[in-house]
């Protein structure tokens with residue numbers, strides 16, 4: 211009997227994964243508190259596999275863990291539960307630290323306390339751990355620019371002068387988070403790595419870029435920029451472009467992410483390793499906004515000059531190592547994925 215436990219499994223990524231792995235496990239257990247910022251109705255999501263045994267509970271609560279682990283001894287844990295608002299994490303840092311850091315340590319302690327050491331833990335980390343990442347000067351010297359200050363942003367200095375961004379990769383980009391959210395995701399990585407090494411548990415860490423697609427929360431205003439663009443364009447409003455609209459983001463489609471997670475669950479070569487999961491393509495926010503505006507015949511997106519503290523200038527994965535070492539590659543292009551997402555949103559909200 212194989213049991214998989216997914217924390218945060220009723221969310222966007224968890225629902226997609228639960229369906230994909232239905233036949234690979236005898237039991238799938240989900241612990242999810244149906245966070246009101248994501249789950250408007252606080253009901254079991256329709257997209258969650260019917261096979262899932264859902265515990266509506268908080269990962270920071272040790273009593274929950276004892277209750278679940280007294281009934282189930284998971285072979286594999288997929289740890290997705292997290293507070294995910296990058297901007298929000300600056301004003302609600304304790305909330306982010308409590309769920310992302312303490313929630314993880316509560317899980318690890320409970321596994322020991324209940325004699326329920328799994329064979330493997332898969333952690334969904336984030337590209338946010340890299341912060342601004344590594345850049346290269348015109349003279350071809352690479353450097354870490356650190357964090358853009360509020361003063362720089364207020365003066366509209368979006369880029370780092372005379373230099374270019376280098377796509378992020380675990381082999382050549384040192385994690386340097388520039389948001390509380392990113393710092394808590396890096397802490398999660400360290401916690402899982404130390405604990406798994408000490409207990410002889412296999413683990414894989416996935417640094418996900420911007421995941422998008424059908425199923426993403428349409429009510430969470432702190433994440434999911436594409437769904438926000440779609441809602442504005444559907445109302446024939448011009449999409450406001452922050453900074454100068456030229457920030458790069460690597461949008462990776464939900465089914466590609468679910469397949470990457472499944473691949474590292476079953477591939478022993480993934481044990482003890484970190485992988486960057488993205489499409490490998492850096493799209494400007496302007497490009498994405500224009501795709502959406504065109505589809506809905508909305509006015510052209512316009513630069514509004516606003517910015518958000520904690521946002522990085524560019525994010526794009528260098529997935530060469532992932533492609534080389536995993537039996538995985540992203541399949542859905544940005545154009546295809548955007549159409550699928552828009553079709554789904556039209557269906558949810560009406561044409």
Ligand SMILES: NC(=O)c1ccc[n+]([C@@H]2O[C@H](COP(=O)([O-])OP(=O)(O)OC[C@H]3O[C@@H](n4cnc5c(N)ncnc54)[C@H](O)[C@@H]3O)[C@@H](O)[C@H]2O)c1
Nearest residue numbers: 218220221222223242243244245268269290292334418421
């Ligand atoms: N979606 C992305 O673009 C993206 C990018 C990088 C990393 N990630 C990571 O992937 C994971 C899943 O992201 P997602 O997009 O599915 O997010 P999501 O918000 O859709 O899902 C997270 C789920 O966790 C649950 N949750 C939140 N706090 C909890 C708590 N205290 N106890 C129990 N459950 C709790 C929520 O109810 C929700 O169902 C997160 O760890 C996130 O950091 C996501």
